Amino acid sequence: MAGFCALGGVLLLASCSSSQRSSGSQIGIAVALNPQRAGMQSIYNGVQLAVDELNATSAQRLGGRTLVMVRGVDGVSDPVKIADAFRDNPTVVGVVGHPESGTTLAAIDEYADTRNGGRNAVVAISPTGTSPALTNASRWLFRVCPSDVQSSSAVARFLLDSLGARRAAIIYRNDSYGKDWAKSFADTYRKGRGVVVQRDPYLQNATAWDAYAGYLKTLKPDVLLFPGSQEDALLALRAMRAAGVTTPLIGGDATSGLEANAAEFPTVRYTAFFLARRAATPEAKRFVAAYTERFKEEPDQRAALAYDAAMLIGRGAIEVGADRAAIRDYVESIGGKREAYQGAAGPISFDQFHDAINKPVVVAKVGQ
Numbered sequence: 576m577a578g579f580c581a582l583g584g585v586l587l588l589a590s591c592s593s594s595q596r597s598s599g600s601q602i603g604i605a606v607a608l609n610p611q612r613a614g615m616q617s618i619y620n621g622v623q624l625a626v627d628e629l630n631a632t633s634a635q636r637l638g639g640r641t642l643v644m645v646r647g648v649d650g651v652s653d654p655v656k657i658a659d660a661f662r663d664n665p666t667v668v669g670v671v672g673h674p675e676s677g678t679t680l681a682a683i684d685e686y687a688d689t690r691n692g693g694r695n696a697v698v699a700i701s702p703t704g705t706s707p708a709l710t711n712a713s714r715w716l717f718r719v720c721p722s723d724v725q726s727s728s729a730v731a732r733f734l735l736d737s738l739g740a741r742r743a744a745i746i747y748r749n750d751s752y753g754k755d756w757a758k759s760f761a762d763t764y765r766k767g768r769g770v771v772v773q774r775d776p777y778l779q780n781a782t783a784w785d786a787y788a789g790y791l792k793t794l795k796p797d798v799l800l801f802p803g804s805q806e807d808a809l810l811a812l813r814a815m816r817a818a819g820v821t822t823p824l825i826g827g828d829a830t831s832g833l834e835a836n837a838a839e840f841p842t843v844r845y846t847a848f849f850l851a852r853r854a855a856t857p858e859a860k861r862f863v864a865a866y867t868e869r870f871k872e873e874p875d876q877r878a879a880l881a882y883d884a885a886m887l888i889g890r891g892a893i894e895v896g897a898d899r900a901a902i903r904d905y906v907e908s909i910g911g912k913r914e915a916y917q918g919a920a921g922p923i924s925f926d927q928f929h930d931a932i933n934k935p936v937v938v939a940k941v942g943q
Contacts, residue, residue: 637892843940
């Protein structure tokens, strides 16, 4: 089993001498993500803010112990290895992650410790894993974001009811995320008497975007739905502009980073689960203020959802003790035996399949 070194209030999985290992005075909330991916820092920030707030407000109830954020080893991106290390770390009582559906699915059996009959299982709460495949995937897995079915259906209703868009083209990333989004959107859109005039996949790093743009120019749809990545959306948008295509684009939740290109594409819309500039509840406003003060930037949806996931785990440790099984049961009871948790990204209640119920979905225009 690996040792654990404490550095500046953050535990790093590492090879340490026995005198540096956890003495039992710390309760770890781990963060599972690929450190090599861009845009992950806000997840760490959200979890750290939750840990700090819980320590400040519940020190007496922690019985002299301290909550800490636990990171994986720098450079380790394999979700199975990350999950194994956290599961085998006796300090860790819960995991925030993984941010992607695919990595979450890959790590499920490790968190559930299926090879040992669940003896060392630990709860994992995905902040932004949206695939329908995560529904009811494990008794040890939860998520605090809407599923692809929920969010794409909300977008379909928005296009029909708010924009009056009756003819939609769909260009989707050829993976489970893109396929799930495209299918559930099309199902809801057609039920509302919308017409899907195009439904084509694309491959990352292997797509002739000028050809797609030319086809869109011929079809003249009312809107283009784009369940793909931010990077690919930018390539598509630039090809469309070069071809003189003015079809409005609406991206899925994976394109929220288009905010950084608001000056270039001010009419683009995207799907979001949290927007700092639209914070309306007391919890959301307080979170935005605290995050901005601490990190000198506004929080994105990853930060807000990671914060909420960490708060659930930390509150569980405070309420029922630093026991993995008890914390899993605590999380499962939210919105059932226990009242809903009023999170930064909206209220959280779990259904019997461990999906969050009635989470807000926002269709935002970049820069507004």
